[in-house]
Amino acid sequence: MSDKKAKRTVRKGRAYVKSTYNNTIITITDPNGNVLASSSGGIAGFKGTRKATPYAASRAAENVVSKVQKYDLSEVDVLISGFGLGRQMAVKSLKSAGLKILSLSDVTPIPHNGCRPKKQPRN
8 A cells, every 4th residue: 555645637627706796716626526726815815805806816716726737627617606806807817827618607696586575564
């Protein structure tokens, strides 16, 4: 038995981009859903309202791509969720950092009917 762990290679994966009004979180998984690496505007070194900027999202994307270089990841399916400012810049940065984007889909939850309205007050 060897103590060294076998080098794991993952050619294709998924990139989840969750963009809120306060932060942008990018997670890269293998096809089964096991997390390989994740990063956010806060991990990239930004604090406060600067975490929600497109620049912070691009830095977070570059950070997470550098973490998954050891897995030889080259192709990703991107799933975007949320309404924040860093949505488009995160996808652009994933592409410019060397990942090939196979598909791009928006999985933001949208209410079909919403909550039940309040009762009308009696007069």
